[in-house]
Amino acid sequence: QKEVEQDPGPLSVPEGAIVSLNCTYSNSAFQYFMWYRQYSRKGPELLMYTYSSGNKEDGRFTAQVDKSSKYISLFIRDSQPSDSATYLCAMRDAGGTSYGKLTFGQGTILTVHP
């Protein structure tokens, strides 16, 4: 079983739709949870990160973490064609010799069509 599982999609939605992207994980030591966006032929870029459980909002993006269920989500409101990309969840623990090591999900391909 992989430490981080993410539905690969692909996900296709009309412009203006609300998008929900999700990941589950098995390692209870994970404390920091990130969402990266990766455009085609580019490296990933950080969208948001949260620490432990709770919600965090940044513009049209909302990240949710439920540590009791080992489940994280990213919501995109009023989706735009420019949001079309691969979305990667990533997470890490808070200590140890591998501090900073990220474990990624496999990514969800999102297409927002006009």
Added chain:
Amino acid sequence: EAGVAQSPRYKIIEKRQSVAFWCNPISGHATLYWYQQILGQGPKLLIQFQNNGVVDDSQLPKDRFSAERLKGVDSTLKIQPAKLEDSAVYLCASSLNRMDNEQFFGPGTRLTVL
């Protein structure tokens, strides 16, 4: 601020040949990472440097892969000899330090092994 630079962007080699990738991180970033991203998967950490020392190389296939970061700045990743399953995008990333939640990724080197 200049981003993470990588070269070459694309490389095609025959199996059993050798290949080397170069990375120049963001100036002042102490931590440098090499990831392998196979098509349809999330990035997998191969090796992490803190300045010019190795922090984590637990997932590096040491019989064929090697990496160095001379003078704590630029880094090279080498594969010798290459196998078909090494076909992937090799991403370099850097961060201010191991405690930083944001890693900055380069565009990657796409390797095809025939």
